[in-house]
Amino acid sequence: MDAVLELRHICAGYGDQPVLEDVSLVIPRHRVVGLVGESGSGKSTAARVAAGLLTPTAGEVLLDGQPMAGRRSKADCRKVQMVFQNPEGSLNPKHRVGRALEDAMVFHGTATRGEAREKARRLMARMELPADAPDRLPRSFSGGQKQRIALARALAVEPELLIADEATSALDVSVQLKMLELIRALKSERNLTILFISHDLGVIRYVCDDVVVMRAGRVLEAQPADAFFRRPQTEYGRELLDSVPRIDF
Amino acid sequence: MRQLKRPRRGALTLGVGLAMMLVMIALALLAPVICRFDPLEQDLYAFLRPPGGLHPFGTDQLGRDMFSRVLYAARTDLRIMALAEIAPFLTGLFLGMIAGYYGGWVEWAVTLATDTFIAFPYYLLVIVVAFATGAGVHGIYITFMLVGWLLYARVARGATASLRESEWLQSARLMGYSDWRIIWRELFPNVLPQAVVVLMTDMAGLLVIIVTLGYLGIGVTQPTPDWGTMIAEGQNFMTTAWWLSVIPGLMVVYTGIALSFIGDGLAEIWEN
Amino acid sequence: MDKNVILGVEGLNLYDRAGNQLVKDVSLSLRAGETLGLVGESGSGKTLTLRSLIGLLPEGIREKCAARRDNPNCAMIFQNPMSALDPLCPVFRQLCEVIELRQKTNPAETRARALALIRRLSLPEALADTDRLPGSLSGGQCQRLLIAMALSCDPEVLLCDEPTTALDVTVQKQVLALIRELQRERGFAILFVTHNLAVAAQVCESLMVMRQGEIVERGPARRLLTAPCHEYTKALTGAILPVPEREA
Numbered sequence: 045m046d047a048v049l050e051l052r053h054i055c056a057g058y059g060d061q062p063v064l065e066d067v068s069l070v071i072p073r074h075r076v077v078g079l080v081g082e083s084g085s086g087k088s089t090a091a092r093v094a095a096g097l098l099t100p101t102a103g104e105v106l107l108d109g110q111p112m113a114g115r116r117s118k119a120d121c122r123k124v125q126m127v128f129q130n131p132e133g134s135l136n137p138k139h140r141v142g143r144a145l146e147d148a149m150v151f152h153g154t155a156t157r158g159e160a161r162e163k164a165r166r167l168m169a170r171m172e173l174p175a176d177a178p179d180r181l182p183r184s185f186s187g188g189q190k191q192r193i194a195l196a197r198a199l200a201v202e203p204e205l206l207i208a209d210e211a212t213s214a215l216d217v218s219v220q221l222k223m224l225e226l227i228r229a230l231k232s233e234r235n236l237t238i239l240f241i242s243h244d245l246g247v248i249r250y251v252c253d254d255v256v257v258m259r260a261g262r263v264l265e266a267q268p269a270d271a272f273f274r275r276p277q278t279e280y281g282r283e284l285l286d287s288v289p290r291i292d293f
Numbered sequence: 294m295r296q297l298k299r300p301r302r303g304a305l306t307l308g309v310g311l312a313m314m315l316v317m318i319a320l321a322l323l324a325p326v327i328c329r330f331d332p333l334e335q336d337l338y339a340f341l342r343p344p345g346g347l348h349p350f351g352t353d354q355l356g357r358d359m360f361s362r363v364l365y366a367a368r369t370d371l372r373i374m375a376l377a378e379i380a381p382f383l384t385g386l387f388l389g390m391i392a393g394y395y396g397g398w399v400e401w402a403v404t405l406a407t408d409t410f411i412a413f414p415y416y417l418l419v420i421v422v423a424f425a426t427g428a429g430v431h432g433i434y435i436t437f438m439l440v441g442w443l444l445y446a447r448v449a450r451g452a453t454a455s456l457r458e459s460e461w462l463q464s465a466r467l468m469g470y471s472d473w474r475i476i477w478r479e480l481f482p483n484v485l486p487q488a489v490v491v492l493m494t495d496m497a498g499l500l501v502i503i504v505t506l507g508y509l510g511i512g513v514t515q516p517t518p519d520w521g522t523m524i525a526e527g528q529n530f531m532t533t534a535w536w537l538s539v540i541p542g543l544m545v546v547y548t549g550i551a552l553s554f555i556g557d558g559l560a561e562i563w564e565n
Numbered sequence: 566m567d568k569n570v571i572l573g574v575e576g577l578n579l580y581d582r583a584g585n586q587l588v589k590d591v592s593l594s595l596r597a598g599e600t601l602g603l604v605g606e607s608g609s610g611k612t613l614t615l616r617s618l619i620g621l622l623p624e625g626i627r628e629k630c631a632a633r634r635d636n637p638n639c640a641m642i643f644q645n646p647m648s649a650l651d652p653l654c655p656v657f658r659q660l661c662e663v664i665e666l667r668q669k670t671n672p673a674e675t676r677a678r679a680l681a682l683i684r685r686l687s688l689p690e691a692l693a694d695t696d697r698l699p700g701s702l703s704g705g706q707c708q709r710l711l712i713a714m715a716l717s718c719d720p721e722v723l724l725c726d727e728p729t730t731a732l733d734v735t736v737q738k739q740v741l742a743l744i745r746e747l748q749r750e751r752g753f754a755i756l757f758v759t760h761n762l763a764v765a766a767q768v769c770e771s772l773m774v775m776r777q778g779e780i781v782e783r784g785p786a787r788r789l790l791t792a793p794c795h796e797y798t799k800a801l802t803g804a805i806l807p808v809p810e811r812e813a
Contacts, residue, residue: 082733082734082735083704083733095467096467097463097466097467116469117469118469120469121467121468121469122468122469124467125464125467125468126463126464126467128460128463128464129460130460133459133460133461134460134461134464135461136461136465136479136482136483137483138482138483139479139482147478148468151468151469151470152468152469194460194464197464198464201468216606216607216760217606217760217761217801217804217805218606218800218801218804219606220804221803221804221806224806243733243734244806245734245808246805246806246807246808247806249806249807249808250806273808273809273811274811274812275811275812276811282811283735284734284735285808285811286738286811287734287735287737287738288734288808289734289737289738289741289761289763289764289766289767290763290807290808290810291762291763291766291790291791291802291805
């Protein structure tokens, strides 16, 4: 199977505090892998290792089959982009939002300076942002809009892997749904590969092809989403599914 | 209403401060054109004249025109103030951002240095350096080169460290931008406002130091006109010729207020 | 206002300093033993309405209402259990202090009541002997402790401001079940403020949906969720991403 990214027996942590213990994870090309777990399960730490923001203490990260060690090259950086949870911090407050996209495209050569402006405008229009959006500063946008701009910036460099770390968790449900619909549409339009991290199983079921369950720094189970939602393999998987508040009368 | 009002109030404060400062700078720059008298020219027939007529600010005990002296003193004092701040401001900002961005031992070293020197009595240091280098303005320049940057390093380090974990900075790292590019293009525009606010406050403080040293006789030396030395000389005539000390004193207060207004105005505008 | 109402307000309007209307003509009332959910997205004014009911409006908010019924016997639990406890005081002692203050009990009786509450809420009994600081308890345990404190004054009304938003789903399920059970046992009324319709439906018999300071729809939970009338309620229920029951 063609994997965009693979974590092999990863151990990682902050300072002396170990967070991940022997985590292995495969993200196949053109699939959306959902990473589920409760707070402290290590799912965000796994994302940071995958993105290269945190160096693991043991284990191997393979990107496009190549082992990553030390600082990633410019070409490798382009391949993995990320959208974070907090909309308020997602954009540099002093930069026009269009500039963030243009700079990234020019830096990675996905557009020349001349083309970049038009390309950024088109991409932001695709994210259903207002036409004058590229010329405005981040503070004039709502939380949902900021997250869509962050998504546009990540996609501007045409990454091989998009990591969404609780990217819709801070949004109101109706705004969240709009962004999830967008992610689903973009996934088929652009053949994206996504590592989608969320604590919300409804969200995971809506966007993901595969589900990986983590708890206390370990991967408990990994299987296709349909199978997981019908028949979780572990006791904890069942407990998670049974805990979702349902509207049933 | 408060949220709408704050930036507007800030703009007003800033406008008044800038206007006051521009008037002062213009008067200093145009001094050779405006003044009818040489600030060093003595006229023993017209000593200690009260303000009015030919001498709007009066004359001193040697008959020198106070108006000329006050404006030429502004040239001296404002120039020292600006020159002594530029280098420390730039170095402090740069080192502070580096320390805040990289963290680790660089940050530890800069924090240790700033905390140590900020606890040190400032005047004592200036006086020690002034005695070592002899009276004159070099003492001020040297002291400021040595310790002036610490304040800015402290501010820039704090501002940078608070942004270090922000999502947009992580995104910039993920993009593969070099550290230099991140510091310069991403962090700098966010750190600069805070540093400029501190610059304004610190300049007012530095002006007071320059004047104080002049007053103590270890700053600007005679016969170059300087507000501090003028206040000191005028002391002997306080009861008979109040204008000798009061007018340069008012100049110091005026400039200090202008700088504070600029700093407060910028802080209010940039706060939101 | 109906004399059976134990806490309520009619025609509530709230304004900020600039005169912007934050809450518009909201009426709500609780009768003894009633469970009411107030649901809305961020900025809908749901928390302000709650705070107005207990007289805890933030500074600068102007209030106008046609009629109101206050109730001194309210207890409240908050979104972030960790920050609702004194971090430097051991938890059992905090519980005892509340009991002593509200019930004017002697030390032996205070301790007995605190122990009973701890047992009822399935908190470790060992806390009574080796007391611990809030920081060493989990979020779910802290929230249970806050519920214990709230119940220690035998409230007529329990106000809940997003009490499970900061908790993991498995813990959320336990806390919601606990609130429901305790309500049945003790018969207090509940006003449950949340952004999550599904969570509100676990606890409340009737629901009110708020949007931009106005109540757009109210009714029995079941009717409102299965056959919403207002467009906004439809949008909210439509935005719930369902997770079907797993196979047994």
